[in-house]
Amino acid sequence: MTERSIENEQRLDALFAEHGPDVVAYCGWRAASTSDAQDAVSDVFLTAWRRLDDVPGDAIAARVWLYATARRVIANQRRSSRRRSALQQRLLHEARPAHDRLSTREEALVHEALELLGPRDREVLLLSEWEGLSAAEIASVQGCLTVTARGRLHRARRRFRAAFEDVRDRDARGAAAPRPGGTPDYSLLRQGGS
Amino acid sequence: MNTTESFDALRRANPRAQAGFESAVEDAATAVKAAVETSARTTRPRRLVGVPAVGASLAAVAIAAVVVVGSLGGGPGVESATAAFKQAATITAASAERSGTAAVRIEHNGEFWAGTTVRWNGDDVSIGRDAPSRPGKVGDEMRVVDGVLYGRDREGLWLAMGSPRNIDPGSGTTPDEYLAAVRADVGGVTLQRFTRGMSGLTKVALDDGSAVYRGTVAAGLIAPETGFKEGQAIRVFPFGYVAHDEAANPQAQLDVAVTVGADDVVREIAVTWGMPTSSWVYTVAYSGLGTTAAPVAPPNARDLLKERLSFERPTPSADYRARAGARRPGLYAGSQPSSREIEAERSRRSGSAASTAAPSKRVLGPWSATIASSSPRADRIGAAIAVSPGSRSPTACA
Numbered sequence: 001m002t003e004r005s006i007e008n009e010q011r012l013d014a015l016f017a018e019h020g021p022d023v024v025a026y027c028g029w030r031a032a033s034t035s036d037a038q039d040a041v042s043d044v045f046l047t048a049w050r051r052l053d054d055v056p057g058d059a060i061a062a063r064v065w066l067y068a069t070a071r072r073v074i075a076n077q078r079r080s081s082r083r084r085s086a087l088q089q090r091l092l093h094e095a096r097p098a099h100d101r102l103s104t105r106e107e108a109l110v111h112e113a114l115e116l117l118g119p120r121d122r123e124v125l126l127l128s129e130w131e132g133l134s135a136a137e138i139a140s141v142q143g144c145l146t147v148t149a150r151g152r153l154h155r156a157r158r159r160f161r162a163a164f165e166d167v168r169d170r171d172a173r174g175a176a177a178p179r180p181g182g183t184p185d186y187s188l189l190r191q192g193g194s
Numbered sequence: 195m196n197t198t199e200s201f202d203a204l205r206r207a208n209p210r211a212q213a214g215f216e217s218a219v220e221d222a223a224t225a226v227k228a229a230v231e232t233s234a235r236t237t238r239p240r241r242l243v244g245v246p247a248v249g250a251s252l253a254a255v256a257i258a259a260v261v262v263v264g265s266l267g268g269g270p271g272v273e274s275a276t277a278a279f280k281q282a283a284t285i286t287a288a289s290a291e292r293s294g295t296a297a298v299r300i301e302h303n304g305e306f307w308a309g310t311t312v313r314w315n316g317d318d319v320s321i322g323r324d325a326p327s328r329p330g331k332v333g334d335e336m337r338v339v340d341g342v343l344y345g346r347d348r349e350g351l352w353l354a355m356g357s358p359r360n361i362d363p364g365s366g367t368t369p370d371e372y373l374a375a376v377r378a379d380v381g382g383v384t385l386q387r388f389t390r391g392m393s394g395l396t397k398v399a400l401d402d403g404s405a406v407y408r409g410t411v412a413a414g415l416i417a418p419e420t421g422f423k424e425g426q427a428i429r430v431f432p433f434g435y436v437a438h439d440e441a442a443n444p445q446a447q448l449d450v451a452v453t454v455g456a457d458d459v460v461r462e463i464a465v466t467w468g469m470p471t472s473s474w475v476y477t478v479a480y481s482g483l484g485t486t487a488a489p490v491a492p493p494n495a496r497d498l499l500k501e502r503l504s505f506e507r508p509t510p511s512a513d514y515r516a517r518a519g520a521r522r523p524g525l526y527a528g529s530q531p532s533s534r535e536i537e538a539e540r541s542r543r544s545g546s547a548a549s550t551a552a553p554s555k556r557v558l559g560p561w562s563a564t565i566a567s568s569s570p571r572a573d574r575i576g577a578a579i580a581v582s583p584g585s586r587s588p589t590a591c592a
Contacts, residue, residue, distance in 0.1 A: 009230075012226075012230065016223055016226060020219055020222060020223060020226075021210065021215075021219045023222075024215075024218055024219045024222045025208075025209055025210050025215070028209050028218070029209055038218075038221070038222065038225060041222045041225065041226065042222070042225045042226055042228075042229040043229075045226040045229070045230070046226070046229045046230060049230045104206075106203050106206065106207070107203075107206070107207045109203070110203050110204050110206075110207040111207065113200075114204075125204075129201065129204050129205055129208075130204075130205075130208045130209070130210070157201075160200065160201075160204065161200045161201075164200040164203065164204070165200065
């Protein structure tokens, strides 16, 4: 093995050690199924491996680069799997944790509220709240202006709050909550279930 | 409720806090390593592994003295067997990247039930099917060579069917999609599922240097896709065969034997299940990984597009049309609405319905021009309208 390839492997290892959990988490709630999420994580770091020279040296910029790559990988996955729309629907349902898998009722309500949001609102909100990205970083991931990302985030927050209040009120009145969704069951991911 | 409360709830639901997340990250690290290793192998120039014929390996399995290395109880032997098995899956994926042959065969109660042979080389692929229990399907074959799709007509003669891109890309039947699925089945996620999900792994070393890994894998990992057919849930094996009986139960543990050659490439996967009265054996035999020649275009294939373009509708003579039209009015007025349609339209509309309902002046159908007996002055209506046909039928021409 050449010195350069060893350096590259070390850099990829460092990249995964630093940002791997972020990419796993992002792919986990963005992909259609747990197996898709696992494939997406592999594809993201494979892309990083092939284009190591393009990965920014700065840690924050590298993290945004990986998120943006993951976003494109998942978009490609969705395009290629559109043909299996029926299957995808099944996977979407499979990816959704059942009530008993969620640790709390509150968590179930959160997922139910997220399900009521549009895909773009959900993505921008979770990039901010779960992934901790700033508006400027979200703009880099989504390929839009910072002011646009800020506006989207503002609207997504407002809609989430309204949705959460709605489902919580409904839950308090005892109405049966629809099946929640949005995050994978990581125990399934570990088993390689699909 | 205040804003903080709802967003606190959202933050507490972060999947990073879920049980199993750390393990998922560890698994992802392993998968990334494997993917990078595979990538490195495939980018090496012509480092492709040839595999001897499957028949020879099966014969070797039958006659070789066996040595059990692993055990059901776990321990170092099993760990090394698992590692070797995973390595074989990785190398197979790398070898299958460029070309290969996969022969799928299903036996029911010892009798051949269905089979498919897939050969691929780059973007060229041939898919041959043999399903003795399905009349008319035996010998079906499809090829894609240099971007042209070939298939057989009812007489078994080859047809050049044009670019595969003309097939509906959402149908799941395009050669590109099929090829992607084959690659996934041969060396991608399918083998990874097997390696991750196999329990009770034992390794039997054979004299020729190959090894047979045996264990059980949940049916849900082998046949993961669920669809619905005639109201019943179905699970589908790699290469598209529906799982029957016990294999349709995702929790059922199916016996799996994976034969790995001395070159660390998977040669055959065999899955067995079922009761003595209804036993199934599903095998996928790999050969020529990295060495399978590209399929060739069938000689003397007829061009379907040319045939369609040269096809001319026989036009009856004017005399025949007049006589037939007298016997059956409207026979040649194919583009005209029927009297029932006119009545329905009249009942729904007014105004233009009357003109719609007016009987056609044409007796010989839309192909005869209707010339206006008089026309407005050209300087008032313009040349474009002046030369337009009298008929409003979209199929008519002046």
